[in-house]
Each structure stands twice: as C-alpha cells, then as structure tokens.
Amino acid sequence: MPDFSQSAKRYCAAGKVMPGGVNTSLRRCWPQLIFTGSKGAVITDADGNDYLDYHAAFGPIVLGHNYEAVNERVRCVMEQIDLVGNGTTELEIELAEKICHHVPSAEKVLFCNSGSEATYHQVSGLLPRLA
Secondary structure (H helix, E strand, C coil): CCCCHHHHHHHHHHHHHCHHHCCCHHHCCCCCCCEEEEEECEEEECCCCEEECCCHHHCCCCCCECCHHHHHHHHHHHHHCCCCCCCCCHHHHHHHHHHHHHCCCCCCCCCCCCHHHHHHHHHHCHHHHHC
C-alpha cells in the first residue's frame, strides 16, 4: 500500500484553516491526498505517489497538466494584459467572435466564472436584456 503520511500531515494542517480541509465537498474523500505537482495526465501527491488524473480538473484541462504550448500561450497573453475589473479586452472580443463563427447557433457569448454564475444570469433574466 502506498505511503500517505505526508498527505495526512498536510491534510491535518488544511483542516485548521479550511472547513473539512478542502475547498469543495467533492474533494473530501479517502485517502485525503495533497497534490504537489502535475505533468500531462499524471498528478503527484505530497508523498511522491503518482496518479493518472482521470478527473482532469473535472474537464477544463483537456490537454493535460502543465502542457507547455498552453503555458507558453498563457505567458504571452499575461504579458499583454492581465485581469481587469472594468471594460472589455480585445482578447474577450476575439474569443467571442471565434465561438460565434464556429458555433452557428451561438449568436452571442457571455463568459462566466462558473456554471452557477451562468445559471444565475439565465434565471435572473439578464441574458434577454443583453440582446
């Protein structure tokens, strides 16, 4: 059986500063793994155990962890502009145009941070007012 002693120690520390030692209930499982690295489809815990990551962050990391071409593109973008609170960036417009072009049924795009936020916008009626 793999050693989980370092993960258990770090999980105990996490429990002192995060309810349940995790940030989402889906992550509260046994063994309580603390991940320290990743590359491609493999993630590594605090004890040096490697795992094939079937979750892939529940979908957004379709190319794998630390995929160099993606990391390089992110570095390039971050050198142009970082997070802004007001207004719109050229990159947002470019991405929305690409999505509308490649998905004919998508007449407009609203970027959200989560499925909950997207649902809120739809339920609150904000989307029809944006049209």
